[in-house]
Amino acid sequence: MWSTIKESFEKFQQLLEEDAENNEEEELGIPSLELCSALLLSQLVNSVASALRIKPKNIFLWSDSMIKLTWISASQISGSSVANRVREIQRLTYTARWNHIKFEDNSVELISRGVQPSKLKEATLWWSGSTWLRFSSENWPLTTRVVLEIIPEERTMKTKSFVASNIQFQNYSLWYRFTGTTAYIFRFSYNIKTRSKGKEKRSGNLTTEEIQQATIYWYQEGVLRIGGRLRHSSRSYDKKHPILFPKQHHITKLIAKYLHISNLHIDPQALLTITRQRYWPLSGKNLCKKIVHSCIVCFKAKPNFQSPLMSQLSSARITPSRSFNNTGIDFCGPVYIRQSTNKRTCKVKTYIVVFVCMAVKAVHLNLVSDLSTNAFTAALKRFIARRGHQKQGEPWSNVSTRSYQVTFHPSKCPSYRWLLGGMCEIVFKEP
Incomplete structure (x- = not known):
């Protein structure tokens, strides 16, 4: 570990401690041993920083192992040993910056690969470090960090695809509750898929796009539409070719009831007109009459007054x-x-x-x-x-x-x- 001290406009660099990789521990793979050395380095930096009277301004940590750097920056790692070490490294070095260093600039390689004591005494890389460390961080050589496509020990999120059509729509009496449940299922699926990618998850009230996506899901494929002769009309596709719905299906009743309530409890003829702008239920006139007659709000708003009894004839x-x-x-x-x-x-x-x-x-x-x-x-x-x-x-x-x-x-x-x-x-x- 090297410390750089700026005094009288000059930088001095000296060796405080050196953490050499020890391969005589438990039998682990090379990436796991590299991770153990990173953990030792993190503990060393943490102990030295707490012992110094002067608080370091910046802490830079270097490694020549791409797998180790990828593990440290990853959010989900499987395996108890690897995951525990990565979690501890991230806790100890949350304020430090991990960078990649070339093989020839890494002073630890002198010890890990073996060197004679006479040559170690004269090794400038061991005692003073790389020459570019004396300059500011803007003048350090840039090293291209390779992004690994396959990360060892990476935890793969296994998610089962859901089938929204398995929702028991017979248990819903209102269309907006039915589509709201479908929209929340889509949101849950989106948050699960994007959690590992670091994207912001969706929360709060449902948006218009989410409700529209949930509505279109139920009749996006395999539906019958009315033909007609309005192909060259400037109206939208849904208005030129309304979706054909069976008269006894529960979704048909939910849509008709939703349109009746959202349009302030209109009469059966107006309800049929508004429904046919996008949907075409079979026996739509009888369906609209049934929806209006079964509406409690309409029943209370239009009570049937009892007629008085007729008197006897003279x-x-x-x-x-x-x-x-x-x-x-x-x-x-x-x-x-x-x-x-x-x-x-x-x-x-x-x-x-x-x-x-x-x-x-x-x-x-x-x-x-x-x-x-x-x-x-x-x-x-x-x-x-x-x-x-x-x-x-x-x-x-x-x-x-x-x-x-x-x-x-x-x-x-x-x-x-x-x-x-x-x-x-x-x-x-x-x-």
């Missing part, structure tokens, strides 16, 4: 009698008519009086000029002249007059609905 409607013996009266209009056949004649606003028989539902219409009492009295006289006088009962009406005794029932009151039951409204549509 006796006038269920008792046999002569036509118009019990009559319901109402107005409809206005209608515009011409007073002559001349086209230039102005149109006049008129109304129609509707007489409905409550027993047989016969209808009698009479035209009046306005909604006055005189106009209604004239229409009633014409009705009686045409249909005859009533023998029993009384006319049921939702209009009133002073000349005749009638029963007035407003159109919105329950009694009117009970007596007439909308018999006049079915003849005409109220404006």
